[in-house]
Amino acid sequence: VRWLKPDDDVVDLLAPYTSVSRHGRGPRPHVLANMVGGLDGTAAISGRVGALSDPTDARLFRELRSVADVVLVGAETVRRERYGPVRLDDALRAQRTAVGRAPVPRLAVVTRSLQLDWSVPLFADADPAAAPIIVTCADADPARLADAEQHADVVVAGASSVDVGRALGELHALGASVVLCEGGPRLLGELVAADLLDELCLSIAPVMGGDPLPVAIVPGGGDLARFRLAHALVEESTLFLRYEHVR
Numbered sequence: 001v002r003w004l005k006p007d008d009d010v011v012d013l014l015a016p017y018t019s020v021s022r023h024g025r026g027p028r029p030h031v032l033a034n035m036v037g038g039l040d041g042t043a044a045i046s047g048r049v050g051a052l053s054d055p056t057d058a059r060l061f062r063e064l065r066s067v068a069d070v071v072l073v074g075a076e077t078v079r080r081e082r083y084g085p086v087r088l089d090d091a092l093r094a095q096r097t098a099v100g101r102a103p104v105p106r107l108a109v110v111t112r113s114l115q116l117d118w119s120v121p122l123f124a125d126a127d128p129a130a131a132p133i134i135v136t137c138a139d140a141d142p143a144r145l146a147d148a149e150q151h152a153d154v155v156v157a158g159a160s161s162v163d164v165g166r167a168l169g170e171l172h173a174l175g176a177s178v179v180l181c182e183g184g185p186r187l188l189g190e191l192v193a194a195d196l197l198d199e200l201c202l203s204i205a206p207v208m209g210g211d212p213l214p215v216a217i218v219p220g221g222g223d224l225a226r227f228r229l230a231h232a233l234v235e236e237s238t239l240f241l242r243y244e245h246v247r
């Protein structure tokens with residue numbers, strides 16, 4: 001047991017996250033997730049992340065996207081959080097293009113229902129270099145599927161529901177080496193259950209009493225996924241933790 005002693009100030013918030021080497025694992029990308037939870041593990045307050053995320057966490061949320069080729073998110077989070085297109089500032093865009101990456105990552109939405117509003121900026125105003133992706137399954141409604149194809153690149157991975165392992169394989173085939181999952185808890189839980197989560201960035205906000213929704217809803221009965229703490233940053237009463245999956 002040891003104290004987490006205050007060390008040097010973190011000058012660049014993103015540096016502890018970008019200095020990590022992320023190699024894909026064979027035919028799939030490296031998968032990291034970024035989530036924020038309260039002290040009781042809650043992942044939302046009245047259905048939104050809202051007050052769980054302080055300005056520093058919100059900045060980390062925006063800037064951590066720069067490490068990814070694809071941002072993967074569940075449809076319910078897109079609907080509730082009114083997701084927009086991924087935006088990065090000029091400096092982060094330039095860093096990416098300098099090493100041959102697209103200026104911003106593509107956003108991939110996992111959905112069976114395909115009940116999404118195609119007129120919202122996420123689809124209508126996406127960066128031309130980063131067209132959105134819909135990840136769905138073969139049993140999806142054909143009319144809705146045809147509609148989706150007008151507004152996004154569609155990946156079909158699985159029969160009656162999306163097989164997250166196959167979905168990651170398809171994203172890898174599209175050129176993604178690093179996939180950042182931004183939740184929600186249901187999608188994240190599926191990745192954990194399939195042993196596909198390599199890294200978790202978890203901010204702990206100093207609040208209790210939000211929705212009874214944990215940061216990950218992992219279908220029970222499987223093995224425990226184990227992690228090692230890779231870094232812990234603190235600002236006032238919020239912790240910024242980064243864990244790596246131990247295999």
Ligand SMILES: NC(=O)c1ccc[n+]([C@@H]2O[C@H](COP(=O)([O-])OP(=O)(O)OC[C@H]3O[C@@H](n4cnc5c(N)ncnc54)[C@H](OP(=O)(O)O)[C@@H]3O)[C@@H](O)[C@H]2O)c1
Pocket residue numbers: 034035036037042043044047048049052073074075076077078080081110111112113114115136137161162163164182183184185186187188190213215
């Ligand atoms: N604290 C945080 O960091 C954080 C992060 C993200 C979200 N949130 C909160 O989490 C809540 C939403 O999360 P959630 O867990 O309810 O939902 P979610 O994981 O965002 O989305 C679930 C939806 O994704 C689609 N989906 C997921 N797995 C699928 C599969 N295997 N096959 C086909 N479709 C699949 C389905 O969409 P369809 O219904 O379209 O078929 C499903 O209803 C919101 O309150 C949000 O504010 C918190």
